[in-house]
Amino acid sequence: MKKINGWWLHDDENDKWYNTWSIEKGDYQDYIVPYLHQYVKEKKVALDIGANYGAVSHGLAKEFETVHAFEINPEFIEPLQKNLEGCDNVIIHNVGLGEANRKVKYDHKSSGGRSRVYLKSDGALSKNLGWIRKFENKHGHLEHCKDMELEVKKLDDYEFDRVDLIKIDVECMEPLVIFGALETIKKHKPVIVSEALVDFQKDLLCFLLQDCLGYVRQQSKNRDHTWTPPQND
Numbered sequence: 001m002k003k004i005n006g007w008w009l010h011d012d013e014n015d016k017w018y019n020t021w022s023i024e025k026g027d028y029q030d031y032i033v034p035y036l037h038q039y040v041k042e043k044k045v046a047l048d049i050g051a052n053y054g055a056v057s058h059g060l061a062k063e064f065e066t067v068h069a070f071e072i073n074p075e076f077i078e079p080l081q082k083n084l085e086g087c088d089n090v091i092i093h094n095v096g097l098g099e100a101n102r103k104v105k106y107d108h109k110s111s112g113g114r115s116r117v118y119l120k121s122d123g124a125l126s127k128n129l130g131w132i133r134k135f136e137n138k139h140g141h142l143e144h145c146k147d148m149e150l151e152v153k154k155l156d157d158y159e160f161d162r163v164d165l166i167k168i169d170v171e172c173m174e175p176l177v178i179f180g181a182l183e184t185i186k187k188h189k190p191v192i193v194s195e196a197l198v199d200f201q202k203d204l205l206c207f208l209l210q211d212c213l214g215y216v217r218q219q220s221k222n223r224d225h226t227w228t229p230p231q232n233d
Contacts, residue, residue: 001078001079001082004018005018005020005021005022005023006022006023007021007023007053007055007079007083008053008078008079008082008083009053009079010075010076010079021055023055023058023083032056032059032060032167032193032224036063036165039191039218039226039228040164040165040191041164042164043063043064043065043164043165044064044065044066044162044164045064045065045066045067045068045160045162045163045164045165046060046063046064046066046067046068046163046164046165046166046167047067047068047070047155047160047163047165047166047167047190048060048067048068048069048070048167049070049097049155049166049167049168049169049170049177050070050071050072050167050168050169050170050171051069051070051071051076051080051092052071052076052080052169053076053079053080053083054069054079054080054083054084054090055083056167056169057069057080057084057087057090058083058084058087060090060165060167061084061087061089061090064089064164064165065089066089066090066091067087067089067090067091068090068091068093068160069084069090069091069092069093070093070095070096070097071092071093071094072094072095072096072106072150072151072152072170073106073148073150074094074148074150077092077094080092095151095152095153096150096151096152096153096170096173097152097153097154097155097170097177097180097181098152098153098154098173098176098177098179098180099154099176099177099179099180100152100154100180101152101153101154101157102151102152103149103150103151103152104149104150104151104152105147105148105149106147106148106149106150107147153180154180154181155177155180155181155184156180156181156182156183156184158184160184160188162188163184163188163190164188164190164191165190165191165192165193166181166185166190166191166192166193166194167192167193167194168192168193168194168195169194169195169224170195171197172197172201174194174195174196174201174205175201175204175205175208178192178194178205178208178209179208182208182212182213185209185213186213189229189230190229191226191227191228191229192209192215192226192227192228193224193225193226194224194225194227195223195224195225196223196225197223202225205225205227209227210227213229214229214230215227215228215229215230216228216229216230216231
């Protein structure tokens with residue numbers, strides 16, 4: 001491991017943003033604070049899906065009674081634990097979330113935030129993510145390190161007693177995470193903050209959350225989009 005601006009990172013990490021973020025200032029979490037105060041009524045339980053090195057979990061731990069941090073990559077777990085030392089209300093799960101319980105092939109990159117599960121080559125999601133591949137081919141800091149076989153589970157199988165906020169940032173897998181969390185969302189009606197890198201991905205999220213569950217799309221910042229449950233609930 002190595003340490004940059006207070007963050008413990010994987011030895012191979014090349015993400016340039018950690019040169020400007022400071023764990024003391026909490027810069028990286030600032031974007032999510034307005035969402036919390038404006039939309040989340042009670043701050044009891046938050047789920048950070050795609051926790052990476054714990055930047056968002058670190059911020060959520062200050063606002064919520066309990067935070068569940070899901071991170072699929074086992075090589076991120078040690079720095080994640082180090083970054084969350086002192087956050088006794090964070091529970092770390094070394095597992096990915098998706099639409100089914102299955103083994104997946106995982107692309108570990110030198111920029112950890114861009115590491116992700118391989119999508120089916122003939123699937124609709126994969127066919128609509130061409131610009132991401134062009135971006136990755138252009139930037140050397142996104143070079144492929146190795147393939148890994150890892151585990152993905154459905155969020156619904158956890159049967160949480162309460163969920164107030166779900167944050168999802170899993171590099172194009174967001175619609176599949178939602179698909180595996182439909183019963184949890186129906187039951188607890190959490191506020192949802194999800195990244196969407198391309199319009200097709202955002203359209204899938206809108207279909208699942210707005211058309212199927214009656215959620216209302218709120219403000220967006222950069223590539224992060226916020227949905228709130230129906231007002232009459």
